[in-house]
Structure formats: C-alpha cells, structure tokens
Amino acid sequence: xxxxxxxxxxxxxxxxxxxxxxxxxxxxxxxxxxxxxxxxxxxxxxxxxxxxxxxxxxxxxxxxxxxxxxxxxxxxxxxxxxxxxxxxxxxxxxxxxxxxxxxxxxxxxxxxxxxxxxxxxxxxxxxxxxxxxxxxxxxxxxxxxxxxxxxxxxxxxxxxxxxxxxxxxxxxxxxxxxxxxxxxxxxxxxxxxxxxxxxxxxxxxxxxxxxxxxxxxxxxxxxxxxxxxxxxxxxxxxxxxxxxxxxxxxxxxxxxxxxxxxxxxxxxxxxxxxxxxxxxxxxxxxxxxxxxxxxxxxxxxxxxxxxxxxxxx
Amino acid sequence: xxxxxxxxxxxxxxxxxxxxxxxxxxxxxxxxxxxxxxxxxxxxxxxxxxxxxxxxxxxxxxxxxxxxxxxxxxxxxxxxxxxxxxxxxxxxxxxxxxxxxxxxxxxxxxxxxxxxxxxxxxxxxxxxxxxxxxxxxxxxxxxxxxxxxxxxxxxxxxxxxxxxxxxxxxxxxxxxxxxxxxxxxxxxxxxxxxxxxxxxxxxxxxxxxxxxxxxxxxxxxxxxxxxxxxxxxxxxxxxxxxxxxxxxxxxxxxxxxxxxxxxxxxxxxxxxxxxx
Numbered sequence: 389x390x391x392x393x394x395x396x397x398x399x400x401x402x403x404x405x406x407x408x409x410x411x412x413x414x415x416x417x418x419x420x421x422x423x424x425x426x427x428x429x430x431x432x433x434x435x436x437x438x439x440x441x442x443x444x445x446x447x448x449x450x451x452x453x454x455x456x457x458x459x460x461x462x463x464x465x466x467x468x469x470x471x472x473x474x475x476x477x478x479x480x481x482x483x484x485x486x487x488x489x490x491x492x493x494x495x496x497x498x499x500x501x502x503x504x505x506x507x508x509x510x511x512x513x514x515x516x517x518x519x520x521x522x523x524x525x526x527x528x529x530x531x532x533x534x535x536x537x538x539x540x541x542x543x544x545x546x547x548x549x550x551x552x553x554x555x556x557x558x559x560x561x562x563x564x565x566x567x568x569x570x571x572x573x574x575x576x577x578x579x580x581x582x583x584x585x586x587x588x589x590x591x592x593x594x595x596x597x598x599x600x601x602x603x604x605x606x607x608x609x610x611x612x613x614x615x616x617x618x619x620x621x622x623x624x625x626x627x628x629x630x631x632x633x634x635x636x637x638x639x640x641x642x643x644x645x646x647x648x649x650x651x652x653x654x655x656x657x658x659x660x661x662x663x664x665x666x667x668x669x670x671x672x673x674x675x676x677x678x679x680x681x682x683x684x685x686x687x688x689x690x691x692x693x694x695x696x697x698x699x700x701x
Numbered sequence: 702x703x704x705x706x707x708x709x710x711x712x713x714x715x716x717x718x719x720x721x722x723x724x725x726x727x728x729x730x731x732x733x734x735x736x737x738x739x740x741x742x743x744x745x746x747x748x749x750x751x752x753x754x755x756x757x758x759x760x761x762x763x764x765x766x767x768x769x770x771x772x773x774x775x776x777x778x779x780x781x782x783x784x785x786x787x788x789x790x791x792x793x794x795x796x797x798x799x800x801x802x803x804x805x806x807x808x809x810x811x812x813x814x815x816x817x818x819x820x821x822x823x824x825x826x827x828x829x830x831x832x833x834x835x836x837x838x839x840x841x842x843x844x845x846x847x848x849x850x851x852x853x854x855x856x857x858x859x860x861x862x863x864x865x866x867x868x869x870x871x872x873x874x875x876x877x878x879x880x881x882x883x884x885x886x887x888x889x890x891x892x893x894x895x896x897x898x899x900x901x902x903x904x905x906x907x908x909x910x911x912x913x914x915x916x917x918x919x920x921x922x923x924x925x926x927x928x929x930x931x932x933x934x935x936x937x938x939x940x941x942x943x944x945x946x947x948x949x950x951x952x953x954x955x956x957x958x959x960x961x962x963x964x965x966x967x968x969x970x971x972x973x974x975x976x977x
Contacts, residue, residue: 413832434832440862445821445855452825455810456833457756460825475815476852480822484804484812 390557394532394550395463395493396424401536402461406432412540413453415439415462417446422552423463423493443473447490451480454487459540466492466549467499470511477547482518487543490515491550495525496590496640497673497681498552504672508549512588513645515547516618522546522569523618525589530559531615534566551590551640553678558593558613571621575599576610576631583609583696584632586625588617588647591638591666594682597689602696609696620650622658629659634699636664638692640682643667664699666692702745704912705974710778711741711911712971715940717774717784719963722954725770725792728800731950732844733771735875735908735935739842740768740775742914743871747922748840753781753808759837760826762811764819765844765873766801767952773798781808817850819843820870824859827868827928838922842871846878849887854899860928861900868928869921873908875937879951896930908933941966 406412406428415437420426429436437453439446443464450460462469469492470477481488492511499506515523524539524546526532532550539546558574559565565572574596576584583602587595592613599609612628614621629635635655637648648665655661666687674684682688686695702710714737722728740763744750749759763772773791777784782798790796797806801814811822819841827839847853860868872892880886889895893903902924906913914933921929937951938944941963944953955963 410833413829437828439855439859442855442858444817444852445824445859448818448821448852448856449825449828449859451811452822452827453829454825455822456760456826456829458829476818476821479812479815479818 390529391554392529393424393552393554394526394529395552397529397532398491398536398550399424399428401533403428403431405540406435410435411458413437413458413460415446415450415460417441417443417464419464419493422465423491425463443468444476447473447476447488448480450488451476451484451486460488461491462488463491463493465506466495466508466511467506470508470514470547474514477515477521478518481545482520485520486545488545489539490547492547493550494552495549496551497668497678500677500681501675507673509642509668509673511547511549512617512639512641512647516645516650520545521618524548524615525617526550526615527589527592527613528555528558530557530561530564531566534564535615538566538568549589551678555590556593558596569616569619569621571616571624572613574611574613576608579608579610579631581608581610581632582634582700583607584612584628584635585609585638585692586612586614586628586635586647586651587638588614589640591640591687594687594689594692595638598692598696601689601693605697607697607700614647617647617650620654622654625651625654626659629655629661634662634664636666636692636696638666638687640687641667643670664695666695704915707742707745707911708974708977709971711738712967712974714741714771714774714778716964716967717777718770719960719967721770721773721788721791723960724788727792727952727954728770729767729952731877731937731944732765732768732873732875734939734944735937736765736768736842736873737771737774738908738911738914739871739873739933740771742911743840743918744775744779746915747918749837757835757837760810760823760839762813762819762823762841763802764813764816764841765847766813769801772802776808779808782806816844816847817852820853821856821859823868823870824856824865827860827865828863830867831865837867839868840871842873845872845874845876845883845889846886848872848889857896857899857901864926865928866925869918869931870928871931871933873935874932875935877937877946877948877951879948881948892932900927902927902929903932904929905932906934908935909939940970
C-alpha cells in the first residue's frame with residue numbers, strides 16, 4: 389500500500405535538484421502545505437516565493453521569474469490554477485512561451501465533498517486549448533518523479549495535474565519506462581484485443597485493474613497510460629485502436645474537451661472506430677470522497693470492466 | 702540625452718507613431734501620445750539595455766500594450782527595429798508587427814495585450830534580480846484605466862511585501878479611457894494614497910513635461926526598501942488640439958485632412974521646442 393502522494397514526490401524531486409540548481413524556483417499561493425511543498429520552502433527559502441491567495445499573481449510572477457532565467461514551478465489547487473489564473477497561463481506562460489511549470493494539485497475531485505468550486509473537471513480542456521501549453525497527468529509516484537525530472541530539462545510551459553491522495557503504484561522505482569510525450573503500454577501492446585483502454589492520471593490504475601478483471605471473464609484488453617494528454621501520443625492511440633474492436637477512454641474530467649474528446653478526434657480522422665468515453669458527468673459531481681465519487685460514476689476497476697462488458701455485448 | 706534634444710526628438714517620434722498608425726490602418730493614437738514621453742525618456746536616459754541578451758540588463762514590460770505604435774517608434778529609434786519595415790508591414794497579413802508587444806521581436810521582453818499583467822510579471826522579474834544579487838532595474842508602464850484590473854493590485858501588494866526597490870511602475874494618468882473619463886467609468890482617486898497604502902513610494906509629475914519625467918526616473922533609483930510608482934499626469938492625445946483630451950481619439954484613425962492637421966501641429970510643437 390503506497391502512502392506517498394504524487395505531490396510529495398514533486399517536492400522531493402525538486403528538492404533533490406535544487407541542491408545543485410539555484411535557478412529552480414517554487415511559488416505557492418498559500419498552498420505550500422496542501423502542495424506538500426513546505427519542506428522546499430524551509431530548505432530553500434531563497435528559491436521559494438509565497439504570493440498569498442492570489443492565483444493570478446502566482447502565475448504572472450512565475451512568468452517574470454522565468455523571463456529572467458529561473459525555472460519556475462507554480463503550485464496551487466488545480467481548480468483555481470486552471471480557472472482563476474487562466475488568462476495568466478494563456479498570455480504570460482503560453483503566449484510568451486515562458487519556462488513555467490504549473491502544478492495543479494488536488495486535481496479532479498480530490499477535494500471530494502467541498503463541492504464544485506474545488507473540483508477541476510475542466511482543467512484538461514482549458515489548458516490543452518492553449519498553444520504552447522503541454523498537459524500531463526502522471527499516473528503514479530514513480531512516473532511523477534520521471535516526469536518532473538524530464539520537465540526540469542526543458543524550457544517550455546507545461547501544466548501538470550496530480551491528485552491529493554496517494555495512489556497505488558503502477559510502476560516501481562527501477563521499472564518505470566518513461567519517454568517524454570510517449571504513452572506507456574501497460575498491457576496488450578501489439579496484441580489483438582476486444583477492448584483498448586486509454587487512461588490518464590489516477591484512472592490508469594483502475595483501467596489496469598479492469599483489464600485484469602476482463603481477462604478473467606474472457607475479454608482481452610490492452611491498457612495505455614496516456615499521461616501525456618497534450619501532446620497526445622497519436623501513434624500509440626492509433627496503434628491501440630487498430631488492434632482493438634472498441635476503444636474506451638477513462639479520465640477524471642468532464643466529458644468534454646478532455647482525453648476522450650482528443651482520442652475520438654484523432655481516431656475519427658485516422659482510424660474510425662467506436663470510442664466509448666468514461667468520465668465524470670457534465671454536472672456538479674455527487675458529494676463524497678474520491679473513491680466514493682469514482683465508484684458512483686463507474687470509474688473503478690469493477691465499474692470500468694462492467695461498462696466494457698456491457699458495451700461489448 | 703539632454704532635455705532639449707529629448708523634446709525635439711519626442712515630436713519626431715509622435716510623427717513616426719502617426720505614420721505607423723496611418724500605414725497600418727489603425728492604432729491607439731490617444732494613449733500613444735500621452736505615454737510617449739515616459740517611453741522615450743526611459744529608453745534614452747535610464748534603461749540599461751546595451752545588449753538585449755545581457756542577463757544583467759534592465760527589463761521593461763509595456764503593460765499598456767495597446768500603445769504599441771509609440772513603442773515601435775521608440776524601438777526603431779533605439780535600433781532594435783527598422784522604421785521603414787515596421788511602417789510598411791504594421792498590422793499587415795503575416796506581419797510580426799502586431800498591435801501589442803510581441804516578444805519574438807528584438808527588444809521586447811514579454812507579450813502583453815491583456816491589461817493588468819505587466820506589473821505582476823515585473824514583480825517576478827524584480828524578485829529574480831533581488832534573489833540573484835543582480836543590480837538590474839525593472840520598469841513597466843500601465844494605463845490608468847488598466848488600474849481597474851484586480852491583478853494590478855495583487856502585483857502591487859506583492860511588490861510592497863517584497864520591498865522591491867528595483868521596480869519602478871509608471872501610470873500614464875491621462876484620465877480618459879475608451880468610454881470616457883476614468884473617474885466616471887471607475888474612479889481611481891485618491892490614487893497616490895492607494896499606492897502608498899500598498900507600501901509604495903509615490904512620485905507625481907506632469908508627464909507632458911520631459912524634464913519632470915527624467916527627474917522622476919532619477920528619484921526612483923534613489924529610493925530604498927520600497928517600489929516606486931510614477932503617477933505621470935498626462936494629456937491623452939498630447940501634441941494637437943485636434944485630439945487632446947478627447948476620448949473618441951482613443952483609437953481613432955485620422956482621415957487625410959486630420960492627418961495633415963496633426964502633422965502641422967507636431968511640426969509646430971517641434972518648432973516651439975526648438976526655441977524654448
């Protein structure tokens with residue numbers, strides 16, 4: 389049972405690199421605790437900037453730091469970062485092509501019963517629509533570490549969404565295949581299957597569990613960890629579709645403008661195929677913890693497997 | 702450059718700004734004319750930008766990005782851009798010379814256009830300088846209508862909090878915005894007190910007078926422990942009675958008759974300056 393949330397891994401990774409890189413800057417909007425970045429603030433006060441509860445300022449200041457050669461990581465709850473500071477992400481980061489990494493913490497429905505104001509079911513759609521902006525939803529702590537290490541090496545903007553709670557490992561520290569902007573095949577690569585499951589973020593693990601349940605029921609399924617939602621790994625999407633009867637996408641997001649929309653768009657052009665999109669509803673989600681919400685909307689291993697079986701019938 | 706020569710040059714730049722607007726078929730002439738003194742004096746006498754790639758160079762962000770035509774005139778004067786090329790291609794299909802700052806062009810640090818972004822970005826630039834022990838200064842010019850954007854005050858709050866004495870903001874206080882007088886649309890007074898309350902040093906000047914602009918930039922450099930805002934009281938459309946203090950000239954495109962009148966007025970202004 390893993391008890392390390394992805395946000396903590398981001399802090400640990402940034403701290404490890406900040407030891408030798410004084411240009412790494414972390415910014416928070418009264419969010420150092422919820423972002424697990426308090427240790428960074430304590431260890432590297434000269435590389436930490438607190439802006440208070442002011443998400444627009446957070447992103448613009450990060451862009452200003454980046455314009456002067458800093459590697460700015462701005463962390464704030466995904467619900468606010470992707471909405472309140474959207475224009476700053478658009479103009480100061482994306483348009484100016486600034487080296488700002490926007491870390492959306494407690495993404496999706498992580499804040500559970502706090503209500504729609506605190507959910508970010510629109511962030512993939514919003515951020516993906518910005519030219520120059522890349523969008524990543526790592527699936528576990530090991531992939532999160534690889535992703536941050538890779539992003540430290542480039543100078544372009546990106547939005548990274550992680551959840552609040554620890555998620556079960558998919559990979560191990562030693563076995564975590566990672567190439568930036570290439571999806572990871574978790575099951576069934578180059579195999580002829582009934583169902584191709586393409587998932588991102590916290591939905592990769594339940595997608596994998598669903599494939600295992602389906603196998604027991606005699607239904608073959610491949611699983612693709614599409615942590616790189618933008619740029620979407622088109623080749624992998626097309627390959628998965630070509631080898632499957634039906635494509636399923638799974639995401640913790642609105643049904644519009646997220647992974648499902650992008651996969652359907654690619655396949656509509658390059659490999660027409662029935663695509664079933666599993667997501668949160670186009671509505672304020674039901675009150676509950678993340679696991680309760682996921683279970684309610686069929687976004688668990690069992691729920692995904694049941695949907696796949698139903699569609700295949 | 703001495704004040705007399707700056708005065709003469711400012712009239713040339715007004716004419717060049719007008720020519721850019723006429724060639725491109727549009728622009729924000731009223732604000733261009735009120736802000737051009739602050740831009741010219743900054744670039745000519747204060748902004749340390751001997752090379753655009755020097756990490757220790759001073760930084761400038763035009764927050765009031767729609768005054769781009771005046772900025773083009775200044776950037777051309779300073780050799781970053783070619784005036785003939787800018788005039789020929791401004792706003793044309795496929796041109797890099799758009800109506801707001803484009804950081805793909807030499808000399809331009811950041812894109813802008815959406816108001817209320819320049820000051821917070823400059824806070825980041827100033828913080829980067831402070832934290833790196835560099836001595837560069839950071840400047841931005843905002844419009845007064847722009848001050849209704851809440852993000853301006855988020856930036857102002859942070860600049861005061863972090864004691865950014867390497868940051869100098871100019872407010873082009875021409876008191877007019879597209880819908881009319883700023884105080885009717887959304888009042889900003891008491892503006893000096895507002896900035897003071899946010900921890901800023903405030904300098905108020907008549908921004909139509911180049912000597913006062915130059916002196917304000919000098920004073921700002923001497924202030925320690927606080928950012929400085931220069932409230933530059935200006936005349937929208939400064940340089941010709943045809944457009945001065947007329948909200949309708951916010952982005953009015955002169956017709957040929959009006960163009961000729963403006964040209965005569967700018968020439969007369971330069972002649973007056975020559976004999977002052």
